[in-house]
Amino acid sequence: MRLIRSLKHSSGARTSKGLLDAKKIMLGIGLKKGDVVLDAGCGNGFFAIEAGAIIKNSGTVYAIDSSMEAHEFLRRDIAQKNITYVRPICADISTGIPVDSAIIDAALLVNVLRGLADNNEEKRALKEIYRALKPGGLLGIVDAQSKLPVEDVIKVVTPYCFKLKKQFEAGPWHYCLVFNKI
Numbered sequence: 361m362r363l364i365r366s367l368k369h370s371s372g373a374r375t376s377k378g379l380l381d382a383k384k385i386m387l388g389i390g391l392k393k394g395d396v397v398l399d400a401g402c403g404n405g406f407f408a409i410e411a412g413a414i415i416k417n418s419g420t421v422y423a424i425d426s427s428m429e430a431h432e433f434l435r436r437d438i439a440q441k442n443i444t445y446v447r448p449i450c451a452d453i454s455t456g457i458p459v460d461s462a463i464i465d466a467a468l469l470v471n472v473l474r475g476l477a478d479n480n481e482e483k484r485a486l487k488e489i490y491r492a493l494k495p496g497g498l499l500g501i502v503d504a505q506s507k508l509p510v511e512d513v514i515k516v517v518t519p520y521c522f523k524l525k526k527q528f529e530a531g532p533w534h535y536c537l538v539f540n541k542i
């Protein structure tokens with residue numbers, strides 16, 4: 361897998377805001393009302409917050425990032441906006457995702473997998489995501505073809521008992537791959 365050094369966007373921001381239409385992508389992945397969602401490597405929480413429009417009041421988003429700076433940003437942001445469906449957690453997804461097993465309907469890795477691969481963390485993170493997902497649960501991976509080719513993602517992800525369900529264009533430079541836990 362191609363190695364990319366930075367875990368941030370080229371702008372230095374920990375967010376895909378302005379680059380991607382989060383709601384459209386999450387609907388494409390298959391998120392629905394009442395879902396329990398894992399936003400793994402959530403950054404500033406752009407996708408986690410936008411998920412509220414889909415999961416409505418009955419769902420939850422576990423928004424996990426290893427950066428304390430990103431975690432604190434999200435904690436302050438949701439407090440200001442009175443958002444209760446997002447649960448921010450500061451943790452390294454490759455050493456353990458602090459949620460019970462088989463509780464997640466849909467997991468997101470948005471512009472995160474290439475950084476994990478760079479640090480050889482992708483295998484442990486995929487195992488943890490697999491554990492957290494319900495049987496048949498969805499894993500949506502969004503990344504840029506120029507930075508992490510689709511073929512590489514499929515090669516890395518499918519050995520961890522994920523089956524490719526569909527793929528679609530997520531933006532001018534980005535694709536989205538949707539896998540099922542099998």
Ligand SMILES: C[S@@+](CC[C@H](N)C(=O)[O-])C[C@H]1O[C@@H](n2cnc3c(N)ncnc32)[C@H](O)[C@@H]1O
Pocket residue numbers: 367368369373374375376377400401402403404405406407424425426427430451452453454469470471472475476481
């Ligand atoms: C490019 S940003 C993307 C943020 C967000 N997903 C988005 O698209 O708006 C990548 C994020 O992944 C986080 N990250 C990288 N490795 C991680 C790990 N092992 N555990 C948790 N978060 C991680 C980084 O701290 C960073 O906030």
